[in-house]
Amino acid sequence: MPPTADDDAVAHDDAAAHGAALADAYASAPLLNCLLREVAHPLPGHGPRRVFRLPGGRLLRVRGTRRPAAPEVHTDGRWHRLGHNDLVKLVAEELGRHTGLSHPELPAEMLDSRDAVAALLAARVRATAPRDPYLRSEQALITGHPYHPAPKARGGGPPGAWLPYAPEAHARFPLVLLGVREDSVAEEGDTSALDALAPAPPGYHLLPAHPWQLDLTAPALAPAFADGRLVRLGVTGFDTWPTAAIRTVHAPTHDLFLKFSLDVRITNDIRRLWRHDLEKLRRTDTAVTRAFAASGGPAAWLADRGYRTASFAFEELAVLARDGLRGHLRPGGTPLLAAALVEGFDGNPLDGPLDPARWWEAYLAQVVPPALAAFADHGVVLEAHLQNTLIAVDADGTPVQALYRDAEGVKLLTDTGRAAGWERLVYCLVVNNLLEVAGALTERHPGLDPWPAARRALTRPGLPEATALRTAPTLPAKTNLLLRWTGADGAAARYRPLPNPLADAPDER
Known part of the structure; x- marks a missing residue:
């Protein structure tokens, strides 16, 4: 008998339920790792489930160690299973008791991280993984940091805004090419790799840009486009692959990595290339390069050669050129x-x-x-x-x-x-x-x-x-x-x- 519309609906519902459960599991494990490591006290005893006492006195038990799963809290004389939303609520209550502080934004980030995982899992079903094992490894991290409460949060934006640039969704995309007027260029170190990406018109220097960052900063950059300090030069004739760091992309055709600012909180920080970090970069990178050169062993350092940006948007438009792999591997x-x-x-x-x-x-x-x-x-x-x-x-x-x-x-x-x-x-x-x-x-x-x-x-x-x-x-x-x-x-x-x-x-x- 051929499947009916009702059968299709049931299959769809089953698939959706499975996807939701999988997203809950991915998002719960790193949050549990944090809770158990940082504020919970393990109780004696061995078995398939470990039991912990939380700051407020409640008992929590989980299955597994590296990737704790199936959390249950003991109340009213019995164990109650916690879904991800309930786990977030419990964590917020326990941290409030433990620290005496409240932080309403962090639970929202935890929920955003879980929703991002769900969007990534759905996108991966439709995506094609790269053939190169290196790129597959860079784009593999659905859980991400195993000890972070919201490792996949993307600033609360809708998935449509960031999925095209997500390594976990096997994204690949061209970079936007800008020209920054010569009197507005700020740079240090070796930036010749940037000039090799495409020609720039007279009076301008080439400045590649991450398309997501351009979307995020569009209102602030509008005056510079209007008065000619910035011009649009199209896009690269090649795709780049976002790495696990999200804001760093790999350009295999040029054997180059490029690191950008992203005005989005990812794990602990807004991921800008901050001025104070860029201004000490040459000193730091030179020290590391010398250390590896002196070692004489096979280990290699992928040098951060130099950066270029616009003086009027120093952090927003900064791009850092990093060594590729071929010269070191x-x-x-x-x-x-x-x-x-x-x-x-x-x-x-x-x-x-x-x-x-x-x-x-x-x-x-x-x-x-x-x-x-x-x-x-x-x-x-x-x-x-x-x-x-x-x-x-x-x-x-x-x-x-x-x-x-x-x-x-x-x-x-x-x-x-x-x-x-x-x-x-x-x-x-x-x-x-x-x-x-x-x-x-x-x-x-x-x-x-x-x-x-x-x-x-x-x-x-x-x-x-x-x-x-x-x-x-x-x-x-x-x-x-x-x-x-x-x-x-x-x-x-x-x-x-x-x-x-x-x-x-x-x-x-």
């Missing part, structure tokens, strides 16, 4: 975003046949030494978290090279105290990177103990901080939920102690 290596190894994607080497201990040791050997050497020998604190780390793998999926990026997040010990710099490095490299990759690997290979090998990798003569790290009872974990709830500046990282698995691991000789 070892022959035969396939670069992959480290964050995608953790979240998963089609082509993830962790899903293939591998010796987990050998793979993990290879990962550690590529990722850890460059970060420790930069700190110990050059006073450079890499922001070596999962989204700033690319790991190149050989044909067998074994790590053979690490590539780091984003000078904006780098700190120099001349500008920050050594203790603060080391804390930041440990958070980025160990907590945000190694703990997460180890968790993804041991989830697939439960018999693996990753920490003896990690202890060996984190050994560096002449670096007392590394020696202390291997016996410290705790590690610093960034408190993104409390940071956002209390209205702290996104750059003002706050940490809470996290049990250190390195301290319990035996040394292997």
Whole structure:
């Protein structure tokens, strides 16, 4: 019997319900991770569900560890399942009790993040993933930051405004080409890669622009278009691919990355290229470039060569030119975003046949030494978290090279105290990177103990901080939920102690 209209309606309703449940699950996991790490107290006991006491005294239980799911709260003598909306309400109540503060905007961001996930999931059904495994890895992150209350919030705008530029929806798009009049150009560093994108008319310099940012800033830029300080020159003759950072795009045809401002809050901050960061960029990038050049190893730094903008819209129109991959990648290596190894994607080497201990040791050997050497020998604190780390793998999926990026997040010990710099490095490299990759690997290979090998990798003569790290009872974990709830500046990282698995691991000789 052929399907009827009623059958189609039921199938549609079932698909919609499945999509809503999947969006709830994606959005709930990072929010739960924050709540459990930052304010909840685990209760003794083992089993398929872990139980926590919340600041107000209520009990919450969840299934799973890395991706907690199926949250239930204990009230009226029994356990009640929490959907995402109920979880957001519970989090707001508990944070109000814990801090004595209210923050009505953050729950709205949590709901926006969930709705963005739903829109992304629906868009991916209709989209075609890129064939290039590197681009697939950059565009894989539906969950995103595993410890953020609203990792996929897009500023509250309708999906139609941002889906065309969303990496998670496998977007690709041309850039808008502007001309900025010579007397209004502001730039520093090597910007020749921008001039190579297209010709500019006499008296103007080429300024590529992100089309979403142009939409966001249209009213403010209207006078400059009217008086000729800005002119429109069309669009690029090639597509660019948004990376996991959203505002940074990859132009494979030119072997170039371009980073733009976006006047949208994404995770903790409005994603502008701020003037104070741009003005110190050359000093920071030069220090990192020298550190990697001195290392002599396979690790590479994707340099932020220079920026160009308009003096009358310095932050709004800023664009940063970053090295591409070809000049740094070892022959035969396939670069992959480290964050995608953790979240998963089609082509993830962790899903293939591998010796987990050998793979993990290879990962550690590529990722850890460059970060420790930069700190110990050059006073450079890499922001070596999962989204700033690319790991190149050989044909067998074994790590053979690490590539780091984003000078904006780098700190120099001349500008920050050594203790603060080391804390930041440990958070980025160990907590945000190694703990997460180890968790993804041991989830697939439960018999693996990753920490003896990690202890060996984190050994560096002449670096007392590394020696202390291997016996410290705790590690610093960034408190993104409390940071956002209390209205702290996104750059003002706050940490809470996290049990250190390195301290319990035996040394292997």
